[in-house]
Amino acid sequence: MPDWGRNTLELMVQELQHPVRLDDSFNRRVMVRVRRIYAERRHRSIIGWLGAAASISRRPAWAAALAAGVVAVVSVSLLHGPNKPSLPAGQTIPVQFVLVAPEARTVAVVGDFNNWGLGDTALVAVNHNGVWSVSAPVHTGVHRYAFLVNGKQWVADPTAPRAADDDFGQPSSALVVEASTQ
Amino acid sequence: MSMRTARSLLAVLLVGSAFRSTEAQDPRLSNRLDAPTRKALFAIVDSARAQGIPVEPLMEKVYQGLAMGADGSRIVVAVRSLTLEMGNAHRVLGAVATTDELKAAASAVHAGVPAVELGKMKKQSGLRRSLTLPFTVLADIVSRGVPVAAATNAIKSLVGAGAKDKDISDFQRNVSVDIEKGAQPAAAAETRAKGAGAPTPKEENREHE
Numbered sequence: 001m002p003d004w005g006r007n008t009l010e011l012m013v014q015e016l017q018h019p020v021r022l023d024d025s026f027n028r029r030v031m032v033r034v035r036r037i038y039a040e041r042r043h044r045s046i047i048g049w050l051g052a053a054a055s056i057s058r059r060p061a062w063a064a065a066l067a068a069g070v071v072a073v074v075s076v077s078l079l080h081g082p083n084k085p086s087l088p089a090g091q092t093i094p095v096q097f098v099l100v101a102p103e104a105r106t107v108a109v110v111g112d113f114n115n116w117g118l119g120d121t122a123l124v125a126v127n128h129n130g131v132w133s134v135s136a137p138v139h140t141g142v143h144r145y146a147f148l149v150n151g152k153q154w155v156a157d158p159t160a161p162r163a164a165d166d167d168f169g170q171p172s173s174a175l176v177v178e179a180s181t182q
Numbered sequence: 183m184s185m186r187t188a189r190s191l192l193a194v195l196l197v198g199s200a201f202r203s204t205e206a207q208d209p210r211l212s213n214r215l216d217a218p219t220r221k222a223l224f225a226i227v228d229s230a231r232a233q234g235i236p237v238e239p240l241m242e243k244v245y246q247g248l249a250m251g252a253d254g255s256r257i258v259v260a261v262r263s264l265t266l267e268m269g270n271a272h273r274v275l276g277a278v279a280t281t282d283e284l285k286a287a288a289s290a291v292h293a294g295v296p297a298v299e300l301g302k303m304k305k306q307s308g309l310r311r312s313l314t315l316p317f318t319v320l321a322d323i324v325s326r327g328v329p330v331a332a333a334t335n336a337i338k339s340l341v342g343a344g345a346k347d348k349d350i351s352d353f354q355r356n357v358s359v360d361i362e363k364g365a366q367p368a369a370a371a372e373t374r375a376k377g378a379g380a381p382t383p384k385e386e387n388r389e390h391e
Contacts, residue, residue, distance in 0.1 A: 110249055112239075112242040112245075112246075115242070115245045116242070116245040116246045116248065116249035116250075117245075117249075118249055141281070141282045141285075141314075142282045142285050142286050142314050142318060144242070144246065154250065159355075161318050161319055161321070161322035161354055162321075162322045162325045162326065163289060163321070164289045164290070164292050164293035164321035164322065164324065164325040165260075165263075165264070165288075165289055165292040165293075165321075167243070167246075167247070167252075167256070167259070167260035167263065167264075168246065168247050168250040168251075168252040168256065168260065169250075169252075170250045172246070174286075174289065174318045174321070174322065176282075176286070176314055176315045176318050176347070178312075178314075178315070178347060
């Protein structure tokens with residue numbers, strides 16, 4: 001059995017040994033998890049179906065066309081970002097981003113939540129005497145993001161955890177948006 | 183046409199269609215990435231998907247690289263590295279881990295935390311506790327100079343003591359302020375973990391003795 005399988009089994013046994021106590025937020029938390037699992041499985045099942053389609057061999061002409069079409073659809077959902085397939089639909093929380101930058105001429109917020117879009121999808125902050133801020137609904141989950149000052153300088157959010165993986169030589173921050181209480 | 187040739191042709195058709203569709207949807211991929219880069223990225227993403235690793239964080243990394251003006255080879259290296267880190271996290275956290283937990287765990291692994299330590303934390307906390315925030319904070323304090331062992335012990339202590347995400351966020355903020363004011367990173371983490379209601383690593387070690 002692979003390591004992750006054994007760990008999973010141990011976790012399940014451990015969990016089953018705990019007494020079950022339900023509080024008022026139980027239903028809400030269950031639905032958050034269910035939606036998340038459903039979103040992930042829906043993704044996997046499409047991919048699984050794609051594998052099955054690719055193995056069709058009796059009628060290669062239409063099978064190839066069908067499979068190519070399916071791959072195109074799946075690839076768009078995997079490689080193109082705006083729909084955020086990993087996050088449950090409808091689970092967004094308003095988040096305020098604030099940066100103190102009295103000398104800045106423009107400040108925008110870009111990150112995983114808007115696919116690092118610098119154009120129309122960037123969140124443009126408003127200047128309040130040097131305190132720049134913008135609020136936006138952000139999907140639940142963990143996101144990397146950064147402020148873009150004057151269209152060229154990347155600045156991490158000084159009030160947020162750092163994203164450790166600054167692979168591109170620029171600072172960025174991490175944002176965890178939680179929908180449910182623990 | 184043999185079966186093998188038909189399959190090869192189909193594979194070429196499928197990959198070609200995928201790229202065309204993606205490029206049509208997001209011009210950044212075709213405008214900014216050359217064909218060899220796109221091919222390399224597609225192979226990494228495809229391999230990750232085959233291993234059960236969520237691919238959305240990999241695409242987010244591509245977009246981050248594009249926004250930050252990185253060249254294709256640097257983006258490929260970053261995405262490959264993230265795939266390996268998420269794979270390590272996936273192996274130790276198990277199938278119960280969410281995409282967010284894996285993404286946060288990959289950041290911690292990238293910062294230098296051994297994946298096995300993250301697996302221990304998951305086992306310690308059980309299925310119900312999301313470790314997305316604890317892993318995120320762990321990556322943060324290591325990147326601020328807290329030694330990996332001290333940082334891991336501090337977060338493990340907090341999670342073990344039943345600290346909520348808000349407590350762990352406060353812990354992160356306090357540690358970062360302490361370090362900015364000149365505190366020694368390890369001392370800041372140990373002291374703040376103690377203040378957050380968790381036993382210090384030394385006390386914890388004594389309990390195990």
